[in-house]
Amino acid sequence: MCTGSPSSNGSQPEEANATTEQQPQPEQEATEQPLRTPTHAIVGAAKAEEILAEYGSNLKLLECNSQVSELLTIIRDKNTTRSDFKFYADRLIRLVIEESLNQLPYTDCDVETPTGAIYEGLKYRSGNCGVSIIRSGEAMEQGLRDCCRSIRIGKILVESDANTHEARVVYARFPDDIGSRQVLLMYPIMSTGNTVLQAVNVLREHGVPEKCIILSNLFCTPVAARTVVNAFPQLKILTSELHPVAPNHFGQKYFDGI
């Protein structure tokens, strides 16, 4: 489970000044503005350029259209029922996974269509695998399976020490040849980034180069993002939101329904 608590994440000043809205939506009706001003509201994600400047090009955000915003909103809403929560979380996971797959290497490939014409397409290389961090990362396995039917999936169990909050790996099981594969590391919530650091360390011990790891993540705090980017500059990270408060209830609500 996630280490750290929301209170331990002091919001960064540059995040606090960021705009509340990612992109102005033309469809948005001005009259539909919320009536109450959120007093404790923590401002939302930063703009794409700011992220590029702040964290480098290896941290990518899912294109935040209104649809994605709605998914995030429903997942964060404490009044969302469990079935709704799971439904919308699965949708978001699917989008994140699809986007993560975009980071995989590919080669050009021309095919002949049924009309006899040539389509200039591309082909992904085989030799990818998924690795989920137990337990919340397992929520993303189905999304990956829906996209890649027979992909191999490894698992890592990271536990944090009750007293020191220090994360350590207690279990890891991978395909034998993981060192020669592209690895899609799945972990939905990053508060401090410690868990992911440990997981990446294990992967590296098994011979996976840093640049061959893609981290699929749903919610990331700026602190965690900085920690991970600093530690592994070549690691590719894909997340749907950068927000100072992580929805730490994700795993519990998804699996336990609490």
Add this chain to the structure above:
Amino acid sequence: MSSITFLCSKSNGSNNHSDVQKGKPTSAFASASASVAVVAAAASGLLTIAVPPQQQSKVKAAAAVAKTNGHIDDRSDVTEPLYVDLGNGTVGGGDLNCCPASPTTVPTKTALESPMRRAGRRQRTTSIGNQTTTANPSECIIRANNRTIYTAGRPPWYNCAGQQVEPFVIGICGGSASGKTTVAEKIIESLDVPWVTLLSMDCFYKILNEKQHEQALINEYNFDHPDAFDIELLVDVLTKLKEGRKVEVPVYNFVTHGRETQTKTMYGANVIIFEGILTFHSPEVLKLLDMKIFVDTDPDIRLARRLKRDISQRGRELRGVLKQYLNMVKPSYANYIAPTMAHADIIVPRGGENKVAIHLIVQHVHTQLQLRGFKLRETLANSYKDQPMPHSLHLLDPTPQIKGLHTFIRCRNTSRDEFIFYSKRLIRLVIEYALSLFPFKLTTVETPQGVLYEGKRMSSRKICGVSILRAGETMEQAVCDVCKDIRIGKILIQTNLKTGEPELYYLRLPKDIKDYKVILMDATVATGAAAMMAIRVLLDHDVPEDNIILASLLMAEIGVHSIAYAFPKVKIVTSALDPEINSKFYVIPGIGNFGDRYFGTEPSDDY
């Protein structure tokens, strides 16, 4: 032997006030009959044209009839056998060519049924909607007899800019039992137009009160008087039909002399035929008619038919029938019906057996339809070259993933298993993207972490998916996967192989679809003809244009241009845009026939 009387109110069609295309009718008639002898004087405006008997009109059996008058059933004896010999002895042979574009398993046998069998068929006005169970019969949409379903659907009823083209309205007037319906049927058959709406004036009888009802029982209520008809409603219905809109036509019950609670749903068509005894009585109705035909049958024959019908079919007494005829029917004919003959463009003596007259009428209607531009697909394919893409087009980012998926589904060697899997993935992405184009509003929610979160919610949860069968159906699952409890509507549009035009066969939409945001789904869009027809259907159901999103896996640039030009507010979503279409309207390089590949119904050699 055969002769037709043209009656013009002044000389030679110069005052053809209702006709949109002035002068055209005359030329059409002139070309129709090669040897025409003008006998009568033009001064009186009455031309009698004698035509040699051997000049028979060859009548092709075709034409789907959308019919509403349910009670016409009990008048079948008035109707002569419906089908005219084609000359070579086969009946309805032409129908087979109009079968749907893709291989189907629907029985085409119906088209070959014997004339008598088909004459019997017309007694039932069934539609596909009626055959399936439905909570609300008024939602059973396409009214057609069985032939419509198998031979031809509704062709475009709008021009290439997506705008409604006014249908051609034919009014048929004539005394009781003069053979109006027969003439109408014959015109429909000979027209060879796939979609014709036949509206009977009998639907518009007024509801009788208690006293009138009693009068009717003793044959003292005058059903032949203009006051017996609800002219106001009639004008309203006819006007709407002429605008191409959906109308609810009342069903009159001759036993209770009231209207049934159920109504018949009708659609405008390229050709609308309106028949009744007092068709020409109301000046307002006259204005709506593009062509006015008067069926002039000998009074003795009409009386004989009426007696036979009322006694053998309606089980009435000879005395009562005669009383009604002498007291009401005959005076009404003299006072209200016969005088309206002056309004007629054409007078057809002897009703339905007058083949030459019907042939000439059909020729004229064909000329008019051509002038109105119902040829759609070709026009669409040849316009909009080298134009910038419209703003309403929303193309998914061409990420490696999307290109990779396209590579799989476009490759001709991809197995069906893989084709289905990868197209489903792609469809999911398209649908997710399409949803993001709906309006959202800002909202603030409480989180379990104790902070408020500013996010967005969709302004309206009322979303409806409408798939264009068959290929669009493949996208339904994805819509259901992303929207809980979404409603799904279906529209079946097939390409007529003979004309290359799309035809509407079937549609089933949620009742209050006008309140919904609609995701219209079709797997591929080539010329956009089918998509435009579907959008037109939605608009006819009062769905606002900007509530429609057209989602598709692959579109041709031409199709996008056509749709965007016709319906600029409809948002167009696609995952790929291809530059060309070939002569068979397949997108190049394209996917091939998506539906066939998905459902495994590929013909052995298609392209």
